[in-house]
Amino acid sequence: MHKVLNFPTLAVLIYLLGTGLPAFGLNLPVSAETDRLLLAAEESLKSNNHRDAREFLSKAQALSSDLPKQFYFLYGTVLFHLDEHDAASTNLVKFIENAERGSTQYNEALGFITAIQKRGGGRENKPATKRNPETSLQPTSILDSSEKQYVKGITQLYLAESESKALLKHINDMLSSYALKPAAKIIKQGQRPLVRYRLSHDGAGNILTSSQKITPYNKTNTRSTVSTSKLNVFGVDPFVTYRCSTGTNSCWLRSPTTGSQWLEISQNEEAAAEIARASTALIKLLQKEAR
Known part of the structure; x- marks a missing residue:
């Protein structure tokens, strides 16, 4: 059973996620x-x-x-x-x-x-000039009117001091609420670890992904390791995609830079779509701030 969402997240889902989804x-x-x-x-x-x-x-x-x-x-x-x-x-x-x-x-x-x-x-x-990945931006890194309204709504709901901080809080709340749950109450040898994610940014055009890998040994003992990866937003296509699978009972969001698996949550396509939407808006904002 998913953790109950706090009021801002629930309100966002009702008003911002409730329409336009497949x-x-x-x-x-x-x-x-x-x-x-x-x-x-x-x-x-x-x-x-x-x-x-x-x-x-x-x-x-x-x-x-x-x-x-x-x-x-x-x-x-x-x-x-x-x-x-x-x-x-x-x-x-x-x-x-x-x-x-x-x-x-x-x-x-x-x-x-x-x-x-x-x-x-x-x-x-085009002339054969070298592109600097540190300064190149995609023309898609512009928020359209509906995205601006979406970001404004999230910023107001979270009472955040900046739009990027509001989006990060929203994404992290969703990642926490829909984090992977143990597949079974009985711990089995070789059971795959659970991973918890949290995003932040360093103010220099990088989204930092903190991944906490939790490996269960028995009912009371686990091993936890934390790693951090960096996603540079300069010159990338900001659109984040996702895929849900009944085989793994989870949804993966794909890295906009490599297309590889980036963030994994419990299987909930609506939640995956919302995290992808917020992540896309965040990347566009960070690209805009770096102009």
């Missing part, structure tokens, strides 16, 4: 869920909602490493409209390599690449 608990096969997310992204594109489309595609990317060619067309189109021309070109070229020559989407993809070249974008038109 249907959960359907247990669709990975391939079907990927197709569902691509369809949702396509619908968002039709309504010119490019940021929602990107979020659907990011979730599809987190689900599967074997993505259909349609993914690359949609992702390239979204990135084109978000003015991320290098990444758009990469995805569109990957689509074109596998698309039917002369098809409607094939021609559309070629049109996007031509438009990118005319705007001076794309890898082949």
